[in-house]
Amino acid sequence: MMEENDSTTQWSAPVDFSERVDTLAFDIMGDLSFGKSFDIKEPGENPLKEVPHCIAEYMQFYYPMCRSPLLNLLVWLKPRGLDRLFEMATPPPVDRYTHFVHSSVTDRIALQKTQASKPEPEQRLDMFYFLAEARDPDTAAVAYEEDELRAESSLLIIDGSDTTAISLSGIFFYLTGDPGRYEKLVTEIRTTFESAEDIVHGPGLLGCDYLRACIDEGMRLTPAGPSELPREVLPGGIQIKWEHYPAGTIVGTVPWAMSRSPEMYGDAEMFKPERWIVNESTRVTKEMVATMRAGFHPFLSGTYSCLGKNLATAEMLITVARTLHRLDLRRAQGSTLGGGSPELGWGATDPKTASVRGCLHITAKRTRGAVQEEGLRSLGARDTLTLVLIRHHCAGKEHGLFTLFAGTELR
Numbered sequence: 583m584m585e586e587n588d589s590t591t592q593w594s595a596p597v598d599f600s601e602r603v604d605t606l607a608f609d610i611m612g613d614l615s616f617g618k619s620f621d622i623k624e625p626g627e628n629p630l631k632e633v634p635h636c637i638a639e640y641m642q643f644y645y646p647m648c649r650s651p652l653l654n655l656l657v658w659l660k661p662r663g664l665d666r667l668f669e670m671a672t673p674p675p676v677d678r679y680t681h682f683v684h685s686s687v688t689d690r691i692a693l694q695k696t697q698a699s700k701p702e703p704e705q706r707l708d709m710f711y712f713l714a715e716a717r718d719p720d721t722a723a724v725a726y727e728e729d730e731l732r733a734e735s736s737l738l739i740i741d742g743s744d745t746t747a748i749s750l751s752g753i754f755f756y757l758t759g760d761p762g763r764y765e766k767l768v769t770e771i772r773t774t775f776e777s778a779e780d781i782v783h784g785p786g787l788l789g790c791d792y793l794r795a796c797i798d799e800g801m802r803l804t805p806a807g808p809s810e811l812p813r814e815v816l817p818g819g820i821q822i823k824w825e826h827y828p829a830g831t832i833v834g835t836v837p838w839a840m841s842r843s844p845e846m847y848g849d850a851e852m853f854k855p856e857r858w859i860v861n862e863s864t865r866v867t868k869e870m871v872a873t874m875r876a877g878f879h880p881f882l883s884g885t886y887s888c889l890g891k892n893l894a895t896a897e898m899l900i901t902v903a904r905t906l907h908r909l910d911l912r913r914a915q916g917s918t919l920g921g922g923s924p925e926l927g928w929g930a931t932d933p934k935t936a937s938v939r940g941c942l943h944i945t946a947k948r949t950r951g952a953v954q955e956e957g958l959r960s961l962g963a964r965d966t967l968t969l970v971l972i973r974h975h976c977a978g979k980e981h982g983l984f985t986l987f988a989g990t991e992l993r
Contacts, residue, residue, distance in 0.1 A: 593912070593947050594947060604634040604635070604743075605622040605623035605631065605634065606623050607634075607742075607743045607744070607746070607747045608620060608622055608623075608633065608634050608743045609621065609622060609623050610743075611742035611743040613708075614708065614709055614742060615708060615709045615710060615735065615739065615742055616686060616690050616708055616710055616735075617707075617708035617711070618706075622634075630682065632675075632678065633678070633679060633682050634743060635675065636676065636678050636679035636682070637679060637739070637740055637743065637744065639673055639675040639676055639679075640675070640676045640679045640680075640740075641740070643672065643676050644676075649812075683732060683735055683736045683739065684732060686735065686739075687710075687728075687731060687732045687735045690710050690735075691714070691728065691731070694710070694711065694714050709738055710731075710735065710738075713725075713726055713731060713734055713735075714726070741888075741890070742890075744806070745806040745807070745888075745894065746806075746894045748804060748805075748806040749797070749801045749804060749806055749898060750800075750898055750901060751804060752801065752803055752804020753796060753797055753799075753800030753801075753804075753898070753902060754800075754902075754911075755800075755804070756799070756800055756803060756853040757796060757800075757853075758911055758912060758913045759853070759913070759934060760853055763796070763853070763855060764911075766792060767792055767793060767855075767902075767906065768906050768910075770790055770791075770792045770793060771790065771903050772907055774790055775903070775907060778904045778907040778908050781900060781903045781904050781907060782900070783896045783899070783900065787899050787900070787903060790899075791859055793899060793902060793903060794858075794899070795857075795858040795859050797898050797899065797902065798858050798878070798880075799853055799854065799855040799858065800853075802841045802847075802878060803841060803842075803853060803935075805837035805838050805841055806880065809836065810834030810835060810836045811834050811835060811836075811837070811882065812832050812833070812834040813832070814831070815827050815828065815829050815830060815831040815833060816829060817829045819831075820833075837879075840877055843877070846873070846877050847874060851932075851934075857871075857874065858871060858874070859871075908948070908949060909947065909948060909949060910947050910948075
């Protein structure tokens with residue numbers, strides 16, 4: 583985009599980055615989980631380019647079964663003939679995703695065996711490596727058998743390629759729909775850092791309070807996991823809102839509903855990052871923020887909280903900051919894509935709420951600082967432009983948000 587439009591005064595044509603962000607997020611996941619990029623973001627034919635699209639259908643197909651009260655019966659029947667029925671009923675995209683996971687893990691297991699004789703620093707130390715090398719602390723036995731490694735790998739693929747993207751989708755949707763708060767964030771970023779290259783994880787970035795507030799507010803309004811988070815009641819039962827639930831009961835809360843609780847947030851439907859910053863002038867007290875955070879768990883909480891939350895937070899901080907330092911963004915004039923609309927039906931009619939269907943078109947232009955910064959670089963410097971669309975999968979539907987991440991590699 584910067585190569586196509588090097589102007590600091592003229593806006594680019596509206597851009598659809600749906601495919602590009604899918605492939606970018608997927609390749610990053612490949613690097614982290616399997617130690618190699620699948621290179622589906624590169625031009626040219628690649629049969630793996632369809633895999634990100636298969637993930638949504640995979641989730642849509644299996645979600646009802648995983649939440650079924652008959653789940654235990656289904657698991658019991660699988661080796662007793664139900665597997666064959668599943669094979670006949672499984673949609674082709676789900677089959678292709680399953681095959682991708684199986685072949686990726688098979689290849690990675692083979693590499694794990696061949697590199698076992700090498701010193702650890704010379705091995706591929708990706709997430710799979712640590713799963714494969716995990717040992718039971720009591721028996722020193724292998725912690726994960728092969729079928730368990732395949733299941734864990736599928737989880738890494740889905741979580742690693744969608745959840746951070748979903749959060750970024752919400753953040754940019756609401757920022758581009760609120761020019762005043764967009765400018766406030768841009769001012770904080772561009773006055774804190776002289777160049778996009780200075781934006782790395784550290785005290786400077788972590789000190790951008792308004793940036794972090796915008797990220798929290800975007801995650802609140804666009805939960806990465808909008809469905810209920812099931813938990814089994816332990817022996818002795820539990821009391822929830824004056825109702826007793828016996829042991830073994832499955833209970834859960836829905837982040838989408840909790841994040842819009844007027845009791846918790848007041849003007850819950852409004853994008854208002856200021857609610858997360860203690861400030862006497864805005865009448866936000868420490869107690870108010872503590873109350874909201876008690877019900878705000880974008881990465882879950884307790885024993886089963888997200889292990890990658892620090893990495894995901896750093897990725898979002900850097901992506902948003904570098905994007906807005908390098909580029910001015912706005913929604914395409916006249917475009918109503920991205921938000922709700924009457925034709926989408928009940929629950930999806932509000933144009934100010936990120937929709938789970940459709941896409942948001944954004945135009946961009948270079949900032950003057952980005953042009954000056956580019957002129958100061960040596961000819962040998964590695965510089966990449968990544969055009970980013972964030973896809974939001976929710977109940978098998980697709981929501982797109984388009985933005986740009988311009989700069990060198992994440993650090």
